[in-house]
Amino acid sequence: MNQPARMKVFDDKEDFNRRKITIALAGNANVGKSVIFNHLTGSNQIIGNWPGKTVEIARGKLNFENYEIEIVDLPGIYSFSTYSLEEIVSREYILTEKPDVVINVVDASVLERNLFFTLQLKEMEVPLVVCLNQIDVARKKGIEVDDKKLQKLLGVPVVPTVAVRGEGLYSLIRSALKVVKEGPAKQKIIRYGDEVEERIEKLVSFIESKPIRLEYPLRWVAIKLLENDPEIRKLIPDSHKDIIEYSESLSRELEKIHGEPGFSIISSERYSVAGKIAGQVQKRASGEVNISERLDQIVMHRVFGYVISLLVIGGLLLWTFFIGNFFSGILSRLFEFFQPVDPQVSGTLIAILWNGAFGGIVAGITLVIPFVIPFYTLLTVIEDSGILTRIAFMMDSLMHKIGLHGKALIPLILGYGCNVPAIHATRILESRRERLLASLAITFAPCSARTIVLLGLVAVFAGIKWAIILYIIDFLVILGVGRIAFRALPGETPGLIMELHSFRVPSLWVVMRQTWIRTKSLIYLVFPIYIFGSSGVQALYALGILDPVGRLLSPLTVTWLGLPAITGILLIFGIVRKEYILLMLVAIYGMNLSQYLTQIQFVVLAFIGMLYLPCLSTITILAREFGWKSSAIISLTNLVTAIVLGGVFYRILSFIM
């Protein structure tokens, strides 16, 4: 196993010559930037096989030899135009903060598309090192890339790597440092077609002849002007309007020759150069049908595709249930010596508190850990395999029914893990409206904490059948609420444009790391509150406060929902995190729930616990992304839906059972 901190061996010695250096990682979406970033800095950026995970600039530190290096992970983009936030952010960063060197991470298995981006970095004349990543994937596809030749053609160092195994990262940093120390080799200009090149040169000398100073490389400015880039046009002062006019006349000439508008001529040129370079450095072993393509045949089949999509999601839950149940059984036997004391009968307050806290720990260990680890392991495998983008593809038309396109399904599925990063991931969607709709849907997706409760309690006490029914109802609720919200927030749903990356065998390193990080953060969050909550509720019980609270809420709990009055206090605890509704029940009654609640009551309570208010962290991130008002509306929608449907559900159940 590769240790992320492997390179810090050189650390320690305080040195006077310590130099601070900034290295930026830039490249297309899903090429492996975050894997490299995590390896180098020991950070925990999200890794997965779908485009658009990194949405903000991330920074981390690496000590290497005498250097203190700041590594910057930029969002994955396809070009430096100014049509999406990520593109603007990355462009601004590279041009104004001027990192000492930019490492352009390139996916060797889709070289042409990636070189399109490399060419733009070359235009910007930044000190550049190309990291030729995923050569293992390329090899599996039957593509060999000649890195020496690529280095010659591009005129910048090229380092082949396999990031998930840490291969080549050492020489990558060495090359980057060499560029910093020696200064970049004289920029080799990559020339476009004659007609275009001639006009770029004309425009460059025209700008040069003017008494203005621009911050940016001239050739780049000229190209951008020919592309009609609105931001760059703004850079040219009004006193030099003639530059704009000249560039317009040049681009009109180009339009005449090529018969397409200026901005697409430049893109076409870049792509044609990228294609030529790719063609020269790639050797394709022919004849081999690759496994990823064969998998695609099945996964995106018009019938099996849907079956597989369902199996993946259903399988995730079933696997969690069976594995979780197995380990939970073993762990509960270990803790069998622990019997909750009935707080009303015996004990001092301290004893009661201790009893409650210990009960919290036991329930946490026997209920949470055994379920959460298998759940996160499989979720990470799913995320890293590349199947998510295929499910998004198959489900596109369904998602259109709730005003979203298929890509929105990716955050939604991640919402089954935890709503917070899932809401963050809605940034892969294009507009605020879509992100809002997707986030609303996500708050209805039962996250892992709720899944644990559903699988660990409902499936165990009421039968797996009930857990499945609850999941199906939840799915219908998502569709229903989504549909209503779509009506309330009408608008065009932009179409799907998404690169489908090939399937990968998930890397053990990535899966173990990601599972551990997620499990850890859940445990840190859930355990303390759970322990305090558990002893708190015991104390309240002993002090005789539960009954008055229960009576106060009884119109809601007893009359509308048909639950025992004691559940009033549970609903109050549930405000913090909804899974406490069920977990506190265990804290009060211990594991013999069937003595206190009928099966219907138990299922209704679980139903409320599944929907109820989003947890505080979710409410906070909603507020951060969309403002407090939207956050409040989304939370109330959850609450109202839970209570209203809860009552209806109770009546239906009593009727049929």
Place this chain on the structure above:
Amino acid sequence: MMDERLSENAEECLEAMYKITRNGKRVSTSALTEKLNVSPSSVTKMLKRLDEKGYVDYSPGKGTNLTRKGIRNARRITRKHRLLERFLHDFLKLRRDRIHDQACEMEHSLSDDAEMALCQVLGFPDRCPDDQQPIPPCDFEFSSCEECMERREKGIDEVNLRKSDTMSLADMKEGESGRVVFVRGDHKVMRRLLDMGITPGTTVRVLKIAPLGGPVEISVRGSSIALGRSIASNIFVDPDKSE
């Protein structure tokens, strides 16, 4: 350059055939009779005349199909019809059940210039209002709507007609390929498609079409891209002739 003018009835007939099948497959005379609501004998007469002029390929008893020339003409008249429907609906706010007949009347007298201007004013619509049928692309040699806009602003009139065929990606079958000739849509979508490598003249191949109006997966420049059906239906290619 322009084809000789056809009678209104002939245009109606081509339009009806195009509506029945967009891709030049055979249409039976009875289906046409029903659609046009005229006697079978006059339909046969019309088809014979169109056959002589090379718009259709008529073989008695086997049905009729549009020739390349016929498809082009049918498409042009269908386009005018559907653009007019949009105009009557969006601008004049006519009732939905009135627009069809009105557009039928007007389509035959709409000049190509007026058609271009109408399309620009309407913001390059892609579906007609009554039954959400796709509006066929224009027949001018533009690779994007932006180019059309620019010509207009700069007052350039000589616009050539497209030489190549156009077929929307959404109408192609799995495994078929073609060269991109025209992308309809706003600047933003265009730009993103360009960045993904879907530039004019590139060859794209349809790998997979999801059922139920789902997305289309294409292969372009060595990678796969999923495009929503609405976007795919606005990308027009000159299909490669299959062997």
